[in-house]
Amino acid sequence: MTPDRFDPPQASRHSAGPRDEALFPAVPEQNFHVRRMTLIALLIAAIVLPCAYVAAMAFSDLRAREADATDMTLRTVRVAEEHALKVFDMNETLDSRIVDLTQGLDDDGIRAGESVIHDKLRTMGGGYPQVAAVSIFGRDGDLLASSRFSPAPSMSIAGREDFTGIRDGKDIEHVSKVMVGHVAGEQVFNMGVARLAADGAFAGVVSVALRPSYFSAFYRELLGGSDDTPMIMSLIRTDGAILAHYPRGPHEPVAVSPQSPLAQALAQVRRAGVVRMRSDLDGDDLILAYRRVGAYPVYVSCGYRASAIWGGWYRHLSVLILSMFTPSIVLWCVIWLSLRRLGAEEEAWERWQAEASMRRSIESAYRQSRKMEALGNLVGSVAHDFNNLLMIVSANVQIARRRGAAGLDREMSAIERALKSGQSLTRQLLGVARKQPLRNETLALERWLPACRELLRASLGAKISLVMDIGVEIWPMRVDVAELELALINIAVNARDAMRNGGRFTVRATNITFRHEDGFPLVGDFVQLSLEDTGGGMPPDVLARAFEPLFTTKPKGMGTGLGLPQVFAFCERSGGLAAIDSAIGAGTSVRLYLPRAAAAPEAERPAEPGVEEAGTPHGLRILLVEDNDEVAAGTEALLQMMGHQVTWVFNADTALRLFDDAHARQARTGEPLPFDLVLSDIHMPGTMNGIDLAEAVQAFDTRLPVILVTGYAEELDRARHVDVRVLSKPFDIALLDKLLQTIQRDLTQTGTHSAAHPAD
Incomplete structure (x- = not known):
């Protein structure tokens, strides 16, 4: 399997230089x-x-x-x-x-x-x-x-x-x-x-x-x-x-x-x-x-x-x-x-000897961690900005689609395919930087894995046979299903590139329990997902760097060095671990250790038939809080085409001042609030971010629904503790439209939706 993944930073070992010898002079060996x-x-x-x-x-x-x-x-x-x-x-x-x-x-x-x-x-x-x-x-x-x-x-x-x-x-x-x-x-x-x-x-x-x-x-x-x-x-x-x-x-x-x-x-x-x-x-x-x-x-x-x-x-x-x-x-x-x-x-001699080695290792590890932290911040910043660009392009493509641009279907489809590739690349970048938000749910592997057979076959190609060996009574897992699917695809693509003349790709699932005395980094119950190929394997120097970000042995234009790093980051953030074994001529085995879920997965329920609405609800009055002008312009135009009224402000501080003024008028004249919904980015300039704004809005007597948009996992974790709806970037416009329709119906049923405001 061709390496295309990330390994956690390790303390590098090096021989003592002149500065180390001055701190720790050599003494005769005892x-x-x-x-x-x-x-x-x-x-x-x-x-x-x-x-x-x-x-x-x-x-x-x-x-x-x-x-x-x-x-x-x-x-x-x-x-x-x-x-x-x-x-x-x-x-x-x-x-x-x-x-x-x-x-x-x-x-x-x-x-x-x-x-x-x-x-x-x-x-x-x-x-x-x-x-x-x-x-x-x-x-x-x-x-x-x-x-x-x-x-x-x-x-x-x-x-x-x-x-x-x-x-x-x-x-x-x-x-x-x-x-x-x-x-x-x-x-x-x-x-x-x-x-x-x-x-x-x-x-x-x-x-x-x-x-x-x-x-x-x-x-x-x-x-x-x-x-x-x-x-x-x-x-x-x-x-x-x-x-x-x-x-x-x-x-x-x-x-x-x-x-x-x-x-x-x-x-x-x-x-x-x-x-x-x-x-x-x-x-x-x-x-x-x-x-x-x-x-x-x-x-x-x-x-x-x-x-x-x-x-x-x-x-x-x-x-x-x-x-x-x-x-x-x-x-x-x-x-x-x-x-x-x-x-x-x-023991005293060894402690004395180890102190010098430890100090050198700590210094090296500190430099490595700083480098990785800087790389993660850089990748996260690039991915965030890239997300905004994708949002701009996606919004304008949707606008063009809704306005019916004649003769441009082929070009629009090419742009949409490029958008999907860009969204996948952004997702990988955020995963490597540990900033991709996870939507963990309980997954029954024996029901889910066979459904991925065709997806894996498409990733492997026609020359490679696929073998699935799922053990008996495999425990349910607590994972992000989309991230797990992406991890399997990344490993399968690497296996395909390592077996250009054909071979066998085997997927095995077993239960495993680690104890403290086993000496393994994990403790507890896990599901071991093994993915093995019969390719040429990796030499030791390549295997040692297989988890390094942006490292790849594929030809130029064939690999980004972000596929397997996403696998490692996904397992680590899920509470598990990823490991790899490989040798020249012996193939490669990637093992994913994913934590066992505390509860069994819910049984799939048949989809309930939709209830026809008596009439089409009126558009919403939306307060859009976005610091990027072009993202805000595209989103505003798209929302208006959906039939909603949009008021755009630059940051959360300005939005909160609008709410303070509206509440003051409401107290004097009894006039209702001018907004039905707040759609806000989380990461913005100013003294407040989107989560702070949501908490302030919910503190008012009239509680308004809030939708927050983010691309950072740490922001998403905090947002889940607030009673708001969250969309992770980049998101599908159709998903936002569906969410707004749900909010419209809820407001209409509770009687809190204001009088009709036809969209311009």
Whole structure:
């Protein structure tokens, strides 16, 4: 798209000259980055090194504690294994002596000498605290003799596992599981051997009942005599059955879990080892050492609780962290304060450096703004004077048309076309100067934009395709419809010139919301109107000046440099913004951000049929206030041709004196005011302008209708606060005629119109 628009003034950047160097002398560059990196490196080292040391020490301490716990369990389990071996050897010797005692005796013989055998059994087993009872059972499991009772009660163990196991030759059953003994009457486990007859046949069992509590008491003393111990000890059969355990709990399992590492080691018949496992008794993790007791089917185990290891490790780690990080925190604070001080120094340095750049930028921006202000005033003044010239030509053309100049239709049409072009150019000039008045109204884009399709097609030409992509539920906008239409035409014309060999022009509309944190110059709800072409695009230097007034890259006579400036000025004055993106070979995209309307647009109403007037109203008595003689002459002649009486005065001061005199006569004689209407320019010489005159006229008892004419937006904004009708220059004479007819009807209906005054 060929640039043909205006960009807001920006502060230009330039290098420091001699005068700037005198105000702000150069100083050596401060290497804040190196100093900051050094402090950050020190801070990282002060954090990483103590943390690494603490981590290494903590790891080493944990491994040392685990090694100490393992070593303690190995030493303890070795002592327990020696103790258990002595107990079982003693029991085996006791069993052998009893077997020798009953050698050659059958069951009846033992029953016959039961009292003597009872005394001997009591003597043999009574001196050992671990022995609960010594018993002799017959071939069928019947109790023959016991160290606890005499005579022996009638009872049988024929169904017990240890009896059947010894009878069947199972070695594991030489040490039974824990049970409540029939003879001992307490919890015991039995160590038994088979009695053999003279022919070698099975003749019965000799059994020594051992107390598990004896082993538990020994383990308690071995572990320090306290229940609050980090270690546990057990006496276990090779099949995992627990014979004795310390410390005891309310819900002790009777066997080791088959899935545990200890059960797997026992199944593999390992003699000794160390495993890590979770305890079946209290659920704690253990470092557990185990050893087999001689050739017996029994193991002793000693476990060290991991929770005790971790507890001691945590206590040591707390002391280590406290001793290490207390001085480290002090060092961190010192480095952090140094970094803050360095940041403050850098900020002060940057402020000092920015002050010189800011002053240069402010001076440059001030010069630029003064230049733009002067340019705007110049353009506005030229447009105002040009408006007056157009009004003169337009009025005289209308006069010539009404008088029926024969043979001049072609020439009159050419003048009228030139007038329309001049009016468009004036409108653009006033828009660039921010002096074009806006007539904002609520617009529904999805209804209005399709109606502009043919207008855009005419502006683009036949070679360029038009694509419209209107989003869903586009918000209504608050804009000047005529200015928006002119903006679209200006952008479309530039797109046409950028795509001389054809292309595509796309119009898109979407809703968008900007927030403060987005960093966009606008905040609130807007409608984004994107207009994109597939032309050659703009180079960066042209894009940077694309919003500059009177700047154009078009050939001489092809562009005025006022088309796109009107687009930017229109968006800015509407409360929005215009932006552009372009690159060589990538086309150009112009985005218009227009504010969302607070209320929905009014529905279009069908035109009401006009009511025929009973008669043609009489002409009005108009007070024309205009400082330009030729504009006043043309307007006066045209109004007279419309059937109105016109009194012309040069400025508002003279007009107000006429009203003062008329009101004075009215007070003396009762004569009505000589005027029905005031038609006044706003911008005039003298102490008063047209708005001041309108306010003064409305302050009288008899309120007259007032029509004000202006070409300046700031005057139009003030005029809207006064109860008057306003026409913006240049205006169509037909519009003025229609407005005067409306005022005539209103005056006639209210009865305030004076008697007929035929026009000359």
